[in-house]
Amino acid sequence: MQNNVRICALSAPIDQSDLGLGAQQAAERIAELAQQHCPDLIFLPHHSFTGGSLGSVFQNGLIAEQGQQLLPYLLSKTAMIKSAVLFTLPDGGGESCYICQAGQLLGQFRADSTAGLFTFTLAGSRAAVLFCDPAQLVRHAGDIARSGAQILLLPACQPCILGYSDRVLRQIKEVSAALGICVALCQGGLGGSSSPWVFEPQTAVFESGQLLDFGREIDGPPVSCVDIDLDILAAGSVPASFEAACHTQPVEGQRTLMRPLRQNPYILRPEQLDELFALQVKSLAVRMENTGIKNLVIAVSGGLDSTLALLVCAGACDRLGLGHEHITAITMPGFGTTGRTYQNAKALISALGCALREIPIKDSVQVHFTAIGHDGQKKDITYENAQARERTQIALDIANTVGGFVVGTGDLSEAALGFCTFGGDALANFNVNICLPKTVVRQVAGRVKDRFYGAGEVVQDILDTPVSPELLPPDETGEASQKTEEILGEYDLLDFILYYHLKYGMHPQKLYYYACVAFSQNYSADYIKEKLQLFYRRFFASQFKRAAAPESAILTEVCLHTLQFQMPGDMSAKLFLHAVEEL
Incomplete structure (x- = not known):
């Protein structure tokens, strides 16, 4: 193999x-x-x-x-x-x-x-x-x-x-x-x-x-x-x-793998993080120049993805000689918003000097629940997605109001695993993070956080906050009851799988072997097998979301842009899951 x-x-x-x-x-x-x-x-x-x-x-x-x-x-x-x-x-x-x-x-x-x-x-x-x-x-x-x-x-x-x-x-x-x-x-x-x-x-x-x-x-x-x-x-x-x-003739016999396998194969040198952020900024600045649109609208949750996207917006305005007041940053607390992310969102927007809009969504979502016959007590997928779609509707309507466009915040890992809402956070006018897996989003944000005066401390706290969609009510301590890596698995492993699946079309059994070697000190072989199965199930089930993705620039070799990757939206993961089962 x-x-x-x-x-x-x-x-x-x-x-x-x-x-x-x-x-x-x-x-x-x-x-x-x-x-x-x-x-x-x-x-x-x-x-x-x-x-x-x-x-x-x-x-x-x-x-x-x-x-x-x-x-x-x-x-x-x-x-x-x-x-x-x-x-x-x-x-x-x-x-x-x-x-x-x-x-x-x-x-x-x-x-x-x-x-x-x-x-x-x-x-x-x-x-x-x-x-x-x-x-x-x-x-x-x-x-x-x-x-x-x-x-x-x-x-x-x-x-x-x-x-x-x-x-x-x-x-x-x-x-x-x-x-x-x-x-x-x-x-x-x-x-x-x-x-x-x-x-x-x-x-x-x-x-x-x-x-x-x-x-x-x-x-x-x-x-x-x-x-x-x-x-x-x-x-x-x-x-x-x-x-x-x-x-x-090949040499027969048992041999352990003898080649370097980086747990993060996306970034080889720290300087590449600077280059990647510069490309993000340029892609957005060029879109603004070509459309003649000078106002940006972005939903800021206090989470990792929207933080980096907001920094990109600030960088694009700097490149074009525009003040940060041209960025309308909206925080939209809902049923699952914690005090930590709420305060971090407002602190970051203030530090960057953006135009802050705070629009709570609980009441409007409750009205929507009543209209569709949902009691609001059942914490199902409708309960979660309704919040994401309400936030997107608000962002798009405000973009119409200020004559701007909505900057998307979703990343490559979310797109690959379908951990986003169709017609919700997956929808925007232009996405700046979509070529970056979650592990790289974290690296880039950490690399550039001190370039923006007053933002470094709050960005660091956001980096220290567990990743969560915050769509379910907080626990009794006020902390997020949803933690993405507890739901999906650790992003370092999932992003590793994503890299070899996309870049080389690697056979599932070989990918499993490589992951076991790379993460031998981190995860058991059974756990890696479980997460490989999860990856294939979610990857194949989520193509319909990727097919409707907003426009974006191709910034990296490994991405899911429609010009780089195509697959049928109704293809089953059965063949790949069978290969993993045989391990």
Whole structure:
């Protein structure tokens, strides 16, 4: 079910005066890695046993002779392990690259920049080897794309000058992201001379632009051993024809997952939070400019989503040179509103200098209950949704009154799980949060809260308040009787599931396995299975709400905008739930 290929880049030390000694030490390290991690392939850098500093001596016939004598030795050593091994050796014509497994030579080709790509199947995946300066990798992007390879191996041994390593990593990341492939680097030179060049051994593995592992010479020879997910590569790459010159076999046996799995895969660097908020602000400011509308209307509950949306409104007005009085912020206390959220809503609106409107909805909702024959005592879905729809009606009518439009506050997690009211809070003129899952909404709000004078303290208290729709009366202590994460489950887990479901279309059983690995210290396997079932049930049942979603900008890779994601509104979750049941 994993459909992964494990590769290991090993930048082994060399002995430039004794090729045999370097080969012996490398063979010992290869055997250790094969036993510890069971990789499908272990590959060494270019000039695997000579290094890159021999200069003219490399052309000497003795070096070629020694290199060819090492071939049977290395084949005998690899006969003792299951992993395929890739290395280079000098020969009479320069240098050749060899791929062997179980003591058998599977492939041999020229190891120089003029040879082009050598393609082969690696444990069922499509792989290619390229000898070039990794800092010039972009020049080869066309050939790489046409090769049809999913995994590109870069054995290298280039001298390092100031800034070179950074350029290499940028090039690899760009090519990996643009082509949706894995690029693995193994840069050699450990043990070589420092005159006239210095070599900086390092290893790195990128998968669809994401760094999975990076090794440098700190405590020993750099090593990167990681699982490449072929399903993720298939989701991001364009199929192409592929011709294999040789084939390696997968390594059989039980292996635990060997790849980083972030619990929050949406945000990789804190600076991305700044960029995301700036995009939210720009999307709203552009909408205001293009429509000529200068007034915004927003319902502010004192909760997390409306807080971030209000900060976006303030940022958009700042960008356009408009005062915050152009924002009509409405607080509409109802049957479930607590004192904490009520006071926080008013405090935030006041701190930002918006136009505050306070409109209680209990009486109007009670009138509606009487009209439809609801006694108001039964705390059912009608009781809850009537409040959400009343608030939306008020916001839309006030927007008509002030000549503005309603800014939606709903987020990606709510849209995915259908935790919103059709014709209620799901309805607006323009939504600014819809591309952000709840965990990211929290991060962005925390990141930008101190940019707005006087707002930081109240935003922090909102961040500390449990997420709740507050549609049922508070408990006897005055606290919210509804807590969303007690109803649905923890957002960190649900947002993780959402990410892999949307971005990669991951099989439910594999998604379950990944979630169990990522959250092994947080939740039990049975609990994760339960929440995966809940996710699929709610996700498929809620498409009709998403199909009627307000306009919004596409701000992230993972979102449910109708241009990014389509599905039938009447599709059942039966197939997916059955797959989870079989776990």
